[in-house]
Amino acid sequence: MIEQRTLFEREDALPLAARLRPRTLEEYCGQKHLLGEGKVLRRLIENDNIGSMIFWGPPGVGKTTLARIIANRTKANFIDFSAVTSGIKEIKQVMEQAEKNRLFGGKTILFVDEIHRFNKAQQDAFLPFVEKGSIILIGATTENPSFEINGALLSRCKVFVLQALSEDDLCELLRRALRDERGFGKQYVEISDDLLRAIAVFSGGDARVALSTLEMAVLNAKITGEKTIVSAEDIEQCTSRKSLLYDKKGEEHYNIISALHKSMRNSDPDAAVYWLARMLEAGEDPLYIARRVTRFAAEDVGLADPRALEIAVAAYQACNFIGMPECTVHLTEAVVYLSLAPKSNAVDIAYMRARKDALTTVAEPVPLAIRNAPTRLMKELGYGKDYQFAHDTEEKLTNMQCLPDNLVGREYYTPGEEGVEGRFKKRLEEIKAWKKDNAEK
Numbered sequence: 092m093i094e095q096r097t098l099f100e101r102e103d104a105l106p107l108a109a110r111l112r113p114r115t116l117e118e119y120c121g122q123k124h125l126l127g128e129g130k131v132l133r134r135l136i137e138n139d140n141i142g143s144m145i146f147w148g149p150p151g152v153g154k155t156t157l158a159r160i161i162a163n164r165t166k167a168n169f170i171d172f173s174a175v176t177s178g179i180k181e182i183k184q185v186m187e188q189a190e191k192n193r194l195f196g197g198k199t200i201l202f203v204d205e206i207h208r209f210n211k212a213q214q215d216a217f218l219p220f221v222e223k224g225s226i227i228l229i230g231a232t233t234e235n236p237s238f239e240i241n242g243a244l245l246s247r248c249k250v251f252v253l254q255a256l257s258e259d260d261l262c263e264l265l266r267r268a269l270r271d272e273r274g275f276g277k278q279y280v281e282i283s284d285d286l287l288r289a290i291a292v293f294s295g296g297d298a299r300v301a302l303s304t305l306e307m308a309v310l311n312a313k314i315t316g317e318k319t320i321v322s323a324e325d326i327e328q329c330t331s332r333k334s335l336l337y338d339k340k341g342e343e344h345y346n347i348i349s350a351l352h353k354s355m356r357n358s359d360p361d362a363a364v365y366w367l368a369r370m371l372e373a374g375e376d377p378l379y380i381a382r383r384v385t386r387f388a389a390e391d392v393g394l395a396d397p398r399a400l401e402i403a404v405a406a407y408q409a410c411n412f413i414g415m416p417e418c419t420v421h422l423t424e425a426v427v428y429l430s431l432a433p434k435s436n437a438v439d440i441a442y443m444r445a446r447k448d449a450l451t452t453v454a455e456p457v458p459l460a461i462r463n464a465p466t467r468l469m470k471e472l473g474y475g476k477d478y479q480f481a482h483d484t485e486e487k488l489t490n491m492q493c494l495p496d497n498l499v500g501r502e503y504y505t506p507g508e509e510g511v512e513g514r515f516k517k518r519l520e521e522i523k524a525w526k527k528d529n530a531e532k
Contacts, residue, residue, distance in 0.1 A: 106302075106303065106306065107268060107274060107275075107302045107303065107305065107306035108298070108299045108302040108303055108306075110273045110274065111264075111267070111268055111271060111273055111274050111302060112156055112159070113153070113156055113160065114160070114163065115160060115163075116133065116136065116137075116160060119153060119156065119157065119160065120153065120256060120260050120261075120263065120264045120267075120298060121152065121153060121253075121254070121256040121257070121260040121298075122152070122153065122157075122253055122254065124254070125251055125253070126157075132251055136160070136161055136164060137164075139164060139165050139166060139167075141161060141165075141200070141227060141229075142227060142248075142249060143221055143226075143227050143228040143229070143247055143248040143249070144228075144229055144230075144248050144249045144250070144251055145206070145229075145230045145231075145232060145236050145240065145245070145248045145249070145250045145251070146158070146229070146230070146231045146232070146251055146253055147232050147233075147234075147235070147236055147250055147251070147252050147253065148233070148252060148253030148254060148255070149233060149253075149255050149296065149297065150233055150297055150299065151256075151294075151296070151297030151298045151299035151300055151301075152253045152254065152255060152256060152296065152297070152298065153253060153298065154204075154231035154232075154253055155202075155204055155231055157253075158171075158202040158204075158229050158231065159171075161200065161202075161229065162200070162202070165198075165200055166198070167197070167198035167199060167200045167227065168189075168192055168197055168198065168199045168200070169199075169200045169202065170185055170189075170199060170200070170201050170202065171202050171204075172185065172201055172202060172203045172204070173203075173204050173205070179212065179213055179216055182213060182216045182217065183216065185201065186216070186217075186220045186225065186226070189201065189220060189225045189226045190220065190225045192225075193223075193224065193225045198227065199225065199226045199227070200226070200227045200229060201217075201226045201227070201228050201229070202229045202230075202231070203217075203228065203229070203230045203231070204231050205231065205232065205233075206230030206231060206232050206239075206240065207232040207233070207234040207236075207239035207240070211241060214240065214241045214244050215241065215243075215244075217244060218241070218243055218244050218247075221244065221247050221248075222247065228244075228248060230248070236248075236250055254296075255295065255296025255297070256294075256296045256297070256298055256301075257296070258288065258291040258292060259291075260298075261290070261291035261294055261296070261298065261301045262284070262287050262288060262291050264298055264301060264302070265287045265290060265291065265301060265302070265305055266287065268302055268305055269282070275309060275319075278317075278319055279317055279318050279319065280309055280312075280318075280319045280321065281318055281319065281320045281321065282308075282309075282320075282321035286308075286321060286323060286326050287305075289326055289330065290304050290305055290308070290326065290329075290330070293330040304326075304329050304330060307329045308321050308325045308326055308329045309321060311325055311328070311329070312325050313325075344375075347366055347369055347370055348366075348370070348380070348383055350362070350366040351363055351366040351367055351370070351380070351383070351426070352383065352387055352391075354366055354430070355387055355391065355426060355429045355430045356387075356391050356434065358430055358431065358434070359430060360426070360427045360430035360431060363426045363427070363429075363430045364423055364426060364427065367380065367422060367423065367426050368419075371415065371416075371419055371422070377410040377414070377415055377418050377419075377422060378407065378410050378411060380410075380422055381403070381406050381407035381410045381411075381422060381425075382407065384403050384406060384407075384422065384425050384426060384429065385400070385403040385404055385406075385407055387403070387429055388400040388402070388403035388404075388429060389438060389439070390436060390438075390439045391429075391434055391435075391436055391439075392429060392432045392433070392434060392435065393435045393436065393437055393438040393439065393512065394435060394437065394438060394506065394511060394512045394515050395432065395433040395434060395435035395507065395509040395510035395511060395512040396432040396433055396510045396511055397511060399428065399429055399432050402424070402425050402428050402429075403425050403429065405421075405425075406418075406421045406422055406424065406425035409421035410422065432510070433509035433510030433511075433512070434509060435506070435507040435509050435510070435512050437504060437505055437506050437507050437512065438504070440503075440505070441503040441504035441505070442503075444503040445503045448498060448501065452497060452498065453497060455495035455496060455497055455498075456495070457495070458492055458493065458494075458495065458496075459472075459473045459474060459475070459476055459477075460475065460476060460477045460478045460479075460491055460492065461475075461478065461491070461493055462474040462475055463475065477491075478491070479491040486525060488522060488525055488526070488529075490526055490529055490530060504519070506519060
């Protein structure tokens, strides 16, 4: 559980990201909102006064590194625990040792990397020991703690959100890697600031990716005398394919589909196509996206442009017929069309209003006039009596009651005026006016 090195392990054989791992807060890169001078987390660490906490953030932003810095500063017994390789048995052994330590006045900090990988039973095993102070729990997770951490455990932990590193942060980190003797400080590496910036942009806020890319570029660069010269071609080869941050079962999946939906709603085709590309290039199922686009067509465009649903369904069918990568153009066509279409959520609101009444009012029977009467008994009971066939009237309208008695007069659909729906609004007003004029006295 506690990481130990053998006598035969050479420091310079480790990956650059491991060799350059910050040892102090002064070396730590990024997270100024938490670790800047006077910030709360920095004060807690400097005063060795931390409580149970969760570090939540994307990969490569320093969650584990921050825990190790705490380990170096604290007077408590620090245990490094992996959720990937440990089970209930290992948890209980550690908890027993922590409880013994507490009885002798000692303090135990337990760091759990990838805590979201623990199931409910494993997380529950920590709870009594956190409650009575046997351990101070520090968990690290890339997943939203609200979804992945038990509520009882989460309520006893302070959540600190770590952010993706900025391009400037990453550029400074890369320059330090070139200066530091643990990095490439013992050799002369020539690389322009523009190329360092290109690595930072490619890395997407991930320090581990940035350092790994730099290491690959340096190891494959041309050596001239004592110089190692990193060229644009070297960087291009190392950054030819970007590994997009996207977990099809995690929070980022929902974040990006939400971004696509809201970009279309905001009539921003450029943003919508970008988020579409982010999902498709990261391996998302195009049929999943096509289903969400079809939902959007009715929910956010609706009768303002009835063709929107046709186009969305056609895009789904095209994705089903030909798959990736050819179907990207069909999804793009649908996404752009929906972004530019007039917007109305009137049909969605109509359903939600009707749903509320359906769930909260007395379930009255269907009015007799609009019931089917396929049998003689039903006819004798009045099923279908006084039914008015609209096609037999000149106006194709009747005043027949179709809602239950307690909902007569209720209005659910209120059309807007955008696009085609303006015509529907006018038609509905005409229908209501006719019914009012021809109401039974």
